[in-house]
Amino acid sequence: MWDQVQETVSYIKGKINFIPEFGVILGSGLGGFSEEIAIDYLLPYDEIPNFPVSTVQGHKGALVFGTIGSKKVVAMQGRFHYYEGYSMQEVTFPVRVMKYLGIEKLIVSNASGGVNPNYKVGSIMIIKDHINFMPEHPLRGNNDERFGPRFVNMSQPYSVEMIREAKVIAKELNIEIHEGVYLGLQGPTFETLAEYRMVKILGADCVGMSTVPEVIVARHMELETFGISIITDMGNEESISTISHNEVLEAAKSAEPNLRMLIKELIVRS
Numbered sequence: 135m136w137d138q139v140q141e142t143v144s145y146i147k148g149k150i151n152f153i154p155e156f157g158v159i160l161g162s163g164l165g166g167f168s169e170e171i172a173i174d175y176l177l178p179y180d181e182i183p184n185f186p187v188s189t190v191q192g193h194k195g196a197l198v199f200g201t202i203g204s205k206k207v208v209a210m211q212g213r214f215h216y217y218e219g220y221s222m223q224e225v226t227f228p229v230r231v232m233k234y235l236g237i238e239k240l241i242v243s244n245a246s247g248g249v250n251p252n253y254k255v256g257s258i259m260i261i262k263d264h265i266n267f268m269p270e271h272p273l274r275g276n277n278d279e280r281f282g283p284r285f286v287n288m289s290q291p292y293s294v295e296m297i298r299e300a301k302v303i304a305k306e307l308n309i310e311i312h313e314g315v316y317l318g319l320q321g322p323t324f325e326t327l328a329e330y331r332m333v334k335i336l337g338a339d340c341v342g343m344s345t346v347p348e349v350i351v352a353r354h355m356e357l358e359t360f361g362i363s364i365i366t367d368m369g370n371e372e373s374i375s376t377i378s379h380n381e382v383l384e385a386a387k388s389a390e391p392n393l394r395m396l397i398k399e400l401i402v403r404s
């Protein structure tokens with residue numbers, strides 16, 4: 135894995151002269167964030183050695199390099215999900231590559247189903263913590279100490295400083311935000327009513343099919359990490375019958391302008 139990551143990093147560094155400070159992973163329907171980036175380079179995933187290729191509708195599949203204000207960023211336009219059939223090592227491979235391209239901070243976004251009754255479709259939730267309910271762990275197997283330690287401290291997976299800053303920004307921009315716990319399940323089915331109920335009982339505010347493995351690997355390498363979720367559907371009796379991928383994409387699109395402004399400001403001020 136180390137050699138593969140370094141090979142990919144060398145390839146990218148050979149193609150472009152750019153050292154990003156921020157990594158951004160754009161979730162379902164959030165790909166438009168790249169419009170905030172003054173793009174210097176765009177590398178489609180299928181041209182990058184060792185990269186998996188994205189398969190889901192609504193994900194474009196490219197690494198976008200450029201600036202937001204004076205900050206250098208690399209954005210993943212489209213991510214890799216466990217349910218697509220990739221191993222957890224494949225799902226998280228780009229995070230390792232971004233680390234060795236130079237990023238110090240990672241911002242992760244996603245779409246999720248809300249189980250907190252105070253949320254509604256279109257709500258924005260800062261992820262303050264997560265519950266790993268995925269069936270496989272990205273750090274399972276031999277640990278390469280060059281990446282990080284065998285046993286990773288997960289007391290603060292999401293940066294307290296970045297959360298504080300994001301809340302200040304949201305207030306200034308008059309964007310309503312929540313702070314909550316994200317629970318990761320493998321998908322690709324949306325949850326049954328009983329499963330949404332379980333998610334709530336377990337102490338989470340929303341549920342999704344991504345983010346958790348990426349954040350674990352980011353923390354393995356001591357990246358400062360910020361996560362944010364758009365509630366695209368509600369996991370309750372009234373709403374469950376209409377949940378579909380199209381509804382998720384539509385709801386993500388409606389919340390996107392606010393999320394975009396928030397992430398942009400967070401990057402500019404960090």
Ligand code: HPA
Binds near residue numbers: 245382
């Ligand atoms: N469940 C799981 N993943 C999701 C959901 C959901 O309700 N909405 C968007 N991603």
